[in-house]
Amino acid sequence: MANITFKENPVTLQGQQKQEGDQAPDFTVLDRQLQEVSFSEAKGKKVLISAVPSVDTSTCDQQTRRFNEEVEQVAGAEIWTISLDLPFAQRRWCADSGLEQAKLYSDHRSLDFAMNYGVLMEELRLLARAVFVVDSKGTITYTEYVPEVSGHPDYDAALEALKKAE
Secondary structure, three states: OOOEEEOOEEEOEEOOOOOOOOEOOOOEEEOOOOOEEEHHHHOOOEEEEEEOOOOOOHHHHHHHHHHHHHHHHOOOEEEEEEEOOOHHHHHHHHHHHOOOOOEEEEOOOOOHHHHHHOOEEOOOOEEOOEEEEEOOOOEEEEEEEOOEOOOOOOHHHHHHHHHHOO
16 A cells, blocks of 8 residues: 655545556546546547646646647547546636646546545545556556655656557
8 A cells, every 4th residue: 555645644545555466447537518528438549647736726737738739749549638627617717728738527416536546635536646557458557656745756657658558
């Protein structure tokens, strides 16, 4: 189990944490138009799932921008950014950032993603910062639960894992 802190204070992660080699569980989230989207819709594609506490923070903003800008260099890949932000806030962020095509999803209603991937910070009811790479067969080939939630993930390692995924 990952030891995670938020601003140097330990937090408890709820849900089932994942590791490399696990099958990626399906989950349902909301898109910016309040429509349900299931991860099974990405079946056959390689996907980098970027979990962030809120796109309205500088670190989450930078993480979301960087992954979305660099995904173009990886043929056949998608980036799914998931937070507990309301879809309205995600829609505003996409418009303000110029990343209208970004796949930002909200898990605020059911916590389906949060519980299936073990990223819900119990004390804050926010997602912990984490990155998962899922190959086209639905296998998790890379996981990172960022130890200090206010810090950045290892972008290079995550993108390299996405490039290597089949």
